[in-house]
Amino acid sequence: MMSSPHLPLDTVDRTLPLPSHHKTLALRYLTLRLIVSLLVLTVALIIPPAAILTHLRQLSGQILRYRPFSFYSSTRAASEMPSPFASELQVAQLAVQRASILTKRVFHEKAKGTVDKNDKSPVTIGDFGAQALIIAALQHNFPADEIVAEEEAAQLREDPTLRNTIWQLVKDTKLEDASAEKLLGGSIADSDSMLELIDLGNSKGGANGRIWTIDPIDGTKGFLRGGQYAVCLGLMVDGHVKVGVLGCPNLPADDATRLTADIGTNQTDEGRGVLFSAVHSEGATSRPLTAGALAEPAKPISMRPLHDLAKATFCESVEAGHSAHDDQAAISQKLGITEPSVRMDSQAKYGSIARGAGDIYLRLPVKATYEEKIWDHAAGDLIVREAGGQVTDIYGKRLDFAVGRTLANNKGVVAAPAAVHRKVLDVVQEVLKITPSS
Ligand SMILES: Nc1ncnc2c1ncn2[C@@H]1O[C@H](COP(=O)(O)O)[C@@H](O)[C@H]1OP(=O)(O)O
Numbered sequence: 001m002m003s004s005p006h007l008p009l010d011t012v013d014r015t016l017p018l019p020s021h022h023k024t025l026a027l028r029y030l031t032l033r034l035i036v037s038l039l040v041l042t043v044a045l046i047i048p049p050a051a052i053l054t055h056l057r058q059l060s061g062q063i064l065r066y067r068p069f070s071f072y073s074s075t076r077a078a079s080e081m082p083s084p085f086a087s088e089l090q091v092a093q094l095a096v097q098r099a100s101i102l103t104k105r106v107f108h109e110k111a112k113g114t115v116d117k118n119d120k121s122p123v124t125i126g127d128f129g130a131q132a133l134i135i136a137a138l139q140h141n142f143p144a145d146e147i148v149a150e151e152e153a154a155q156l157r158e159d160p161t162l163r164n165t166i167w168q169l170v171k172d173t174k175l176e177d178a179s180a181e182k183l184l185g186g187s188i189a190d191s192d193s194m195l196e197l198i199d200l201g202n203s204k205g206g207a208n209g210r211i212w213t214i215d216p217i218d219g220t221k222g223f224l225r226g227g228q229y230a231v232c233l234g235l236m237v238d239g240h241v242k243v244g245v246l247g248c249p250n251l252p253a254d255d256a257t258r259l260t261a262d263i264g265t266n267q268t269d270e271g272r273g274v275l276f277s278a279v280h281s282e283g284a285t286s287r288p289l290t291a292g293a294l295a296e297p298a299k300p301i302s303m304r305p306l307h308d309l310a311k312a313t314f315c316e317s318v319e320a321g322h323s324a325h326d327d328q329a330a331i332s333q334k335l336g337i338t339e340p341s342v343r344m345d346s347q348a349k350y351g352s353i354a355r356g357a358g359d360i361y362l363r364l365p366v367k368a369t370y371e372e373k374i375w376d377h378a379a380g381d382l383i384v385r386e387a388g389g390q391v392t393d394i395y396g397k398r399l400d401f402a403v404g405r406t407l408a409n410n411k412g413v414v415a416a417p418a419a420v421h422r423k424v425l426d427v428v429q430e431v432l433k434i435t436p437s438s
Pocket residue numbers: 218219316317318319321322323344345346347366367370372373376
């Protein structure tokens with residue numbers, strides 16, 4: 001009987017002898033299968049199945065995370081799934097790094113010792129310049145995203161001299177790494193484009209979609225005196241902060257440096273500059289904010305475990321008009337803290353407690369009507385929470401970034417390690433006479 005490709009398999013006559021070259025092929029095939037089976041058995045006996053799975057996950061993660069940039073360095077362990085915000089984090093870090101370079105130039109060229117400290121023009125120049133550079137990077141990479149930023153360009157449209165001063169700085173400020181600079185979109189085309197970019201920061205904010213928050217120079221007084229200030233960038237998705245980056249050019253680069261006072265006032269740049277970052281559910285990190293910052297691996301940071309609240313270091317604003325120093329002193333005393341508070345400007349306070357250089361940050365309201373701005377808190381709030389902290393307002397509510405350009409649903413800020421936050425909040429409420437119903 002002839003076998004036919006159209007016959008069902010079980011009708012083929014298997015008793016027919018195979019041609020000899022078929023026999024050789026069959027023999028080779030069986031030998032190969034035997035060798036493969038033996039290999040699989042050996043591997044399975046030596047390496048536990050979980051390890052094989054982990055290896056496969058690592059391999060797929062590495063392939064998915066591959067970026068053709070030499071400076072790219074993810075903070076996630078290789079065994080984890082790729083971060084959904086990897087490119088946002090990378091762009092945000094580089095954008096903050098580039099803007100920080102501009103602010104340092106402004107300080108050294110236009111502020112340091114040369115002007116009356118009442119002259120706010122270095123702040124204006126640094127603010128507009130840093131905002132333009134950050135928005136240019138965001139616009140290049142995520143053109144559909146909205147932006148809530150502090151500055152608008154109307155003042156520059158009326159002042160050609162100021163506009164030109166800023167443009168000269170903006171067009172000359174670049175990252176050292178050419179591929180990183182290219183990733184951010186390179187130079188802005190001209191000064192008109194710069195003004196248009198600055199004005200893109202006019203989103204109303206809210207609970208829907210992707211919205212970036214920018215404070216180009218947070219802590220203007222600190223910036224002017226050569227003390228603490230921060231370049232702040234956060235990404236919110238549907239009202240929740242997912243990525244936060246803080247460039248703190250004047251904080252000590254070494255995470256282990258404990259807070260004493262406004263460290264770094266008018267010192268050189270040597271050993272200073274930190275880039276704090278956090279991605280929701282992925283932890284917080286720090287790395288030196290040097291020119292080639294992202295070449296350095298990011299180090300995970302965490303809040304200091306506080307076994308004895310009396311030994312806490314608490315920090316607060318320098319400006320008495322920004323937070324109630326007297327209430328904060330009373331709280332500190334009730335907690336048994338004997339060390340004086342550490343006063344510093346800007347969101348550098350959030351970064352400092354997140355890396356365990358300090359422990360508690362209190363920002364108790366001075367004016368009942370003041371609404372905190374989302375760009376003053378978005379990045380810092382995420383960085384502290386991802387480092388093991390809790391951040392609430394004085395009523396114990398999480399900061400609500402979903403209601404517009406301000407934190408209209410919150411009053412004040414209480415940030416502390418999660419394990420002791422409730423205790424700190426109890427004392428805050430006792431001193432402020434807040435009852436659960438108030
Ligand atoms: N009455 C106030 N209460 C709280 N924060 C304020 C008040 N007035 C201004 N600020 C904000 O404090 C921030 C600086 O905080 P810090 O004291 O921690 O450095 C500034 O961005 C400033 O916002 P703005 O730029 O709108 O004036």
